[in-house]
Amino acid sequence: MLDRALIRTQPDLVRAGISRKGLDPTIVDRFLEADVDWRNGETVFQEKKAEVNAISKSIGQLMGQKKIEEANEAKAAAKALSDQLPVLEDAVRTAEARLLALELDFPNLPHDSTPDGRSEEDNVVVREWGQKPDLESPKAHWELGEALGLFDLPRGAKISGSGFVVYTGWGARLQRALFNYMVDHQTLRNGYREIYPPVLVNRASLIGTGNLPKFEEDLYKVDDDLYLIPTAEVPVTNLYRDEILDGADLTVKLAGFSSCFRREAGAAGKDTRGLLRIHQFDKVELVKFTKPENSYAELESLTADAESVLQALGLHYRVLELCTGDIGAKGCKCYDLEVWSPGVGRYLEISSCTNFEAYQARRANIRFRRAAGEKPEFVHILNGSGLAVPRLFSAIVESGQQPDGSVVLPEALRPYIGADRLRPA
C-alpha cells in the first residue's frame, strides 16, 4: 500500500516508479478516478446525514417540551430525507470497495538505488564470499541423500504427495541441527528476539504482509478461513498489526522460526529436483521494525546477519542486488543471498533481504510514536531469511562430500549434530 497523499499529489512520480518495475502504471489513473468518486460520494452522503441528524436532534428537544404535533411533523420530514440515505450510502460503499481493491493491488515503488533492469539477468552481483570447494565430479544432494539415507522423497510422495520430503536418520538430525543452530546464531550472536509463531493465520494477517489478495493460489487454505503460512514473515510481521510502538523501542529485531508451506503452483518441472523446491520446509526469518530514517542502514545489517550464518558454516556464496524488474511488487530494495551448491552446480537462492519501507506497515497498520504527544508514523519493515533449511542442507552436504562417500560437516555444526561427518549407513 502506498501513501494516498503521494498518489494524489505526485501521480507522475508514482507512475514512473511503477514503470521502472515493468508493471502497469495505469493503476494510478484508475486509483485517482476511484478516489474522486469516493470522496465526492462521501461528501454528499455526509451533508445529507448531517441534515438528518440536525432534524433528529430537534425532534428530541420537541419531545422533551411535549410538543408532540411539531415533533410528528419533523419526524415525517426526517423520514423523507432519511429514505434517500441508503442509495447514497450504497454508492459510497461501492466506490470505497473499488478504491480499497486498487489500493491493495498497488505495487511498491523501487528505491532510487535499486538498479534498473527487466529480469534476473540484470541483477548485480555486489560481493562474493569464500570460494567454490575443489571437488572432482561432485554429486548432487539427491544422490548423496539416497546413498547416506538422509531423506526419502518417494515415501514423502506416498504419504503426502509430490514435493514432500521425509528426512530420515542422520538427515533428520542434520535438518534439526541446522534449525537449532541458526536460531541460536541469530538470537545469541546477532541479538534477535526469538519468536515461535502459529503456522495457521487468518486472512487479515496475509493481507497485512501483502500475500493476499493477489497470491491466493500460492497458499494452502484450511477450514475456518485459516491459511498455512508461506513464511514466518506473516505471523511475525503481524504481531504488531494495529498497534502503535514506542519509538524508543525501535529497531525491533525478531527471529521467527517455523515450517513454511507453499503450493508452488505452476512451478513443477524446472529447478525442483531433490530439496530445491518442496511444499513444506523449515526456515528462520528475520524481521525488523525501524524508524524510516534508519531502514536502509538496517537493510545492510540484516543482510550481513543472514550472511553471517553462511560465513560461520564456511559456505561459498554471493550477494545479488535485485534489479527493478526482479524485485517483485512489494519491495523497495532487495538483496538475494545465493549459496553455492557444488553438486547441483548452481548458486541457490537462500535468502531475500528486503526493505518494504512503509508498504506492509500501511497494510497492517503498524505505527510508532517518536515521543509522547506526537502523531504516530508508519514504521519501516524489513525481512530476510536467516536462512532456509533445505537449500542450506543441499549446500552443506554437497560441499562436504568426500571421495569415500562420507560428508564432512562444518565445525560450527558439530556440537549440534554430535558428529563430525555423515557416513554411509
Add this chain to the structure above:
RNA sequence: GGAGAGGUCGCAUAGUGGUCUAGUGCGCCGCACUCGAAAUGCGGUGUGGGGCAACUCACCGAGGGUUCGAAUCCCUCCCUCUCCGCCA
C-alpha cells in the same frame, strides 16, 4: 462442543432509545504552589478522514438490521473469562 458472564477514548469503571458533544477515577503531560519534592489546585491528554487554520465529520469488539434518532433494542460473527465435556 455445551451452559453462563462479558468486550466502552493507555488502565479501571459509569452509561438500558434523544439532556452522550461518551461522565468519573488512575496514569501521563503542562502550569501554579515549593529551596526542591510529595501533597494539593487548575488545564490538557485517543484514532482516522477533510482543512493553512479556527474547525469539522466518523469511530463504544466487527458487520448487518429496527428507528426520525442506537454505546443502549434485534441478528450474525470474532474475542475474553467461569463452569462442564473432550483431548496431546
